[in-house]
Amino acid sequence: MLNALLITGTDTEAGKTVLTTTLAAYWQKYYPQRSWGIMKPIQSGIGDREWYQQLFALEQSAEEITPLYFQAPLAPPIAAARENRQVDLAVVWQTLSELRSRRDFVLIEALGGLGSPITDELTVADLAGKWRLPTVLVVPVRLGAIAQAVANVALARQTRVNLKGIVLNCIQSYSDAEIADWTPPDLIQSLTNTPVLGCLPYLDNLNDLDKLAQVASNLDLETLQLSYRRD
Template identity: 60%
Template sequence: MPNLLIVGTDTDVGKTVVTTALVAYWQTYRSPNTLALMKLLQTGTGDGELYRELFELSQPPETLVPLQFKTPVAPPIAADREGRAIDLGKVWQTYQILVQNYPFVLIEALGGLGSPVTHELTVADIASQWHLNAVLVVPVKLGAIAQTVANVALARQVKLNLKGIILNCSQPITEEQLSDWTPIDLIQSLTHLPILGTVPYLPNPKDKNKLVQIASNLNIEKIFSL
């Protein structure tokens, strides 16, 4: 079954913008009931609540965020503070239910590829063990090249299938800053991965029409392909 994990180089790099743009595009141009959406795991509030506000989804509501902690810190720390265990079995079972009932499953990761999910496993480890296809979201900022190279190296170390890279502008930038901070030819040369597009700064992340437009300007066929 087709599936896709939206991962990032760090927290707050634009994973949610890319995820919601892809869902908005799918619901506009493809059959809305053929895509399922899931947050791998959430601490604090944010993504799951935004999903529910933006989209009408046919999947059971509890499958959007199968595991959530109140404390907005790394999952193992949140779990320790709340006296709870991180039940990855529940997350895996939820994912399997979605895979069995929907032609396409889109998952948003948490933090960066190296972010801890448990005391032993990172996002990269989980994505690799679950044999997920992934797209890497990279913020357009100074230092992005090194972050990208390091995250791609981690992905290759755990044999995670990265389909490509999406650049995201989390703030207004100039064309010169874009070319200086995230030079496409250099990043592609260093990582041997394609740049699948650039997401411009989006002042209102709830503007569904703009989200659809953003996704339309990405290499959408490559992103949604097996």
């Protein structure tokens, strides 16, 4: 059973928050006896931290959810420079380590895409590899998604990311034919040698936690080692 899972994407607005929220809803519904937490390690501007605080009754302080918070909605090294601050990853690592020690499971939503800068020298992929975080890549369903998947998996391999799988995400309401044409799972798996764990439908209401939990249960959570045997 995994103790933590990093959720990253091909780029901004790929669907990281959708998948993170969906998995959190699943965990909350089916394993209420087990403790879990959410982290958005670095955030620039108002966004995901506030969303998770609103949606879930998290027994976490704002600093435990987001150890590094910058005001400007820009890449962290740029946002930090505007405030005459540094991107102190030691603070992030310490907070994550403490949270993992106290919780059965921690969902970690990365910023931007796998290639997004965290510092002047490091990307999300670099950090995922260095910290050995089991990772899922969210690929948005659209024309060009196959190439994005191939390029991002190549980056993950280069930086030694422990990539557990790919989740496709419908950023709009598409027909089955469009989904099959733009993101054929068999082809993506063949080209990347990475399992496609499922496809999230377009979700226009992320407040319906029961529905989100059901959607998550349709993913291949066994491959992610996110499922306990339910009696």
